[in-house]
Amino acid sequence: MASPVWAAEAKNTVSKAAAKPLKAGSDAMSAKNYAECVTKAKEGAAANGHTAFDTFVANQLLGYCYAKLGNSAEAATAYDAQLNSGFLPADQAATMTKTLAGVYYTQKDYAKSAELGNRAIKAGSADADTYTLVGQSLYLQNKYAETAKFMADYVSDQEKRGQQPKEQSLVLMRGAYEKAGNATGAADGLEKLVMYYPKKEYWKNLMYSLRRMPGMNDRHTLQVYRLMIANQTMEDASDFSEMAELAVAGGNPAEAQKVLEAGFAANAFTVQRDKDRATRMLESVKKSAATDLANLPKLESEAKSAKTGDVQAALGSAYLGFGKNQEAADAIGAALAKGGLKNAADAQLTQGVAYVRAGNKAEALKAFKAVKSDDMIYMRLAKLWSLHVQ
Numbered sequence: 001m002a003s004p005v006w007a008a009e010a011k012n013t014v015s016k017a018a019a020k021p022l023k024a025g026s027d028a029m030s031a032k033n034y035a036e037c038v039t040k041a042k043e044g045a046a047a048n049g050h051t052a053f054d055t056f057v058a059n060q061l062l063g064y065c066y067a068k069l070g071n072s073a074e075a076a077t078a079y080d081a082q083l084n085s086g087f088l089p090a091d092q093a094a095t096m097t098k099t100l101a102g103v104y105y106t107q108k109d110y111a112k113s114a115e116l117g118n119r120a121i122k123a124g125s126a127d128a129d130t131y132t133l134v135g136q137s138l139y140l141q142n143k144y145a146e147t148a149k150f151m152a153d154y155v156s157d158q159e160k161r162g163q164q165p166k167e168q169s170l171v172l173m174r175g176a177y178e179k180a181g182n183a184t185g186a187a188d189g190l191e192k193l194v195m196y197y198p199k200k201e202y203w204k205n206l207m208y209s210l211r212r213m214p215g216m217n218d219r220h221t222l223q224v225y226r227l228m229i230a231n232q233t234m235e236d237a238s239d240f241s242e243m244a245e246l247a248v249a250g251g252n253p254a255e256a257q258k259v260l261e262a263g264f265a266a267n268a269f270t271v272q273r274d275k276d277r278a279t280r281m282l283e284s285v286k287k288s289a290a291t292d293l294a295n296l297p298k299l300e301s302e303a304k305s306a307k308t309g310d311v312q313a314a315l316g317s318a319y320l321g322f323g324k325n326q327e328a329a330d331a332i333g334a335a336l337a338k339g340g341l342k343n344a345a346d347a348q349l350t351q352g353v354a355y356v357r358a359g360n361k362a363e364a365l366k367a368f369k370a371v372k373s374d375d376m377i378y379m380r381l382a383k384l385w386s387l388h389v390q
Contacts, residue, residue, distance in 0.1 A: 012087060014057055017049035025061045037065035056085040076103045094125035101133055110137040128166055135172050139179075147176035148185055155192065167197045195387050203231045206384065213377055219346050220377045222246040226353050227381065229262070231388055237263065237274045244281060247321070251314065253288035254321030260285065292318060303331070308340030313347045320350065325358035329367075345373035352385055361389050 014022055025040030038061075044050065045058035063078035079100045082088055088096065101116035117134035120126040131154050138147040151173035155165045174189030187209055193202045207228050211221070225243035228234040234243075240263030247256035260282040269275040296318065303312040316331035332351040341347055352367035368389070371382035 012053045014044075015047075015049060015051045015054050018044040018047040018051070018054035018058070021047060022054065022057055022061070025058070025065075029061060029065055032068075034065040034068045037061055038069070041065070052085065053087060056082060056087040059085070072103055072107055076100060076107065079103065094120065094123055097123070098125065098127070098130050101130065101137075105133055105137060108140075110140045113137040114141070128169075132166070132168055132172070135169070135176075139172065139176055142179075144176045144179035145182070148173060148180055148182065151176060152185070164196055165192070167193070170196065191384070191387065194384075195390075198231075198387075200231075200233060204233045207231075207233050210377075210380065210384070213380070215375075215377060218246050218249060219343065220381070222250060223346070223349055223353075223378075223381050225259075227385060227388065229259075230353075230356065230385075234262075235266070235268065237268045237271065237278070240266075240268050241274070241278055241281070244278075244285065248285060248288070250317070252317055252321040253285040254292060254318065256285040256321075257282065257289050258321070258323070289321070293322065296322075303334075306338075309335030309338035309347070310341055311335075312338060313341060313350075316347070316354065317350060320354050320357070323357075325354045326360075328354035329358060329360075329363070345371050345375055345378040348372075349378060349381055349385070352382070356385070356389060364389050 021040045022044035025037045025044060028034070028036035028040055041058040041061035044061075045055050047054065059078040059081040063075050063082060066072075066075035066078060079096055083093060083096055083100065097116050097120045101113050101120065104110075104113040104116065114134050114137035117126070117130050117137065120130050121134070131151075135147055135151045135154070138150060151169055155169055155173060158165045158169075170189060170193045174186050174193065177183075177185030177189055187206075190202060190206050190209065193199075194206055207224065210224055216224075222243065225234065225239065225246070228239070234240065240259055244256040244259045244263075247253070247259060260278055263269060263278060264282075269278050299311070299315050299318060303315045306312065312331050312335035316328045316335060319325070319328035319331055329351050332347050332354065335341060335347055336344065336351070348367055348371045352364045352371070355361075355364035355367055365386055368382040368386045371378055373379055
């Protein structure tokens, strides 16, 4: 808090009754004799015939000198009295309101801190720190739903203004939603963290929440693993092994081979039993992949004459496994155009993955945007892939 100004506005003057002790208090403050400052300020405030303005000046001295003495409780009382005196100019009142909100926060008087912070917000003088202070004060009162709404409204307002929300704001919003038991809100908060602050830890948390969605099947899980590889959150040996198994089950041993090789390259298989199992699986899928590669011309021929797009979608998946990413995207595009697919959403998502791997972000985003399904897992996967690409 800035030091008090002894000279008041012309219309307000210190009374003769309080002038001497208040002047002495001001001199003591200037000399950094803060204990003496407090004593003299109290004398001025208690002088016979003192005025409301005398009390205001005394509280200016008390607020400053108590703060310097480390007595935040008494300083807060003096600041509060100044705010409610009617003598503070509007700009000083705005500054003091924010400062006092912080003082009450350090005193763990979170209700008062939130009250003053909200007062600053309504007055239009709040900054980002004020919003954070109010949110934290509400959170620490266990008002989780209120905190979540307050922070969500603030974040939404920032986004509308074209501003990037602070990471701290998003973390607080997400945490409040979790505490309030609002899983949807918590997921949205985590997605915003990934959008604005794509840290690995946030992606890992997001992948964990995605895999816990009800209704997850093998196709969904394989697509989740593809996203995990893309955002570098694939670390566990069990994940590499399961993805390989799912790829084989989906008729794509070439993809399984790449996954296992990536697992070995990342030293994911640290337990000998896991390493031996992965080694055996890798030997098996290499043979199957070689057979599929040899049969690729036959599949290409079948795809051209097929009545529905499913064979071309399978061809696209095979291309993806062999790293022929542009060919994969083209084949799946032809499959979608032909129609009759059993799982169009999966095909659209896979086409987007192929474009990502081909380095074509613009077409990838179009593909993910084109995913339309009543299956919320596919819709969320498409949204997260878009976040990853952007």
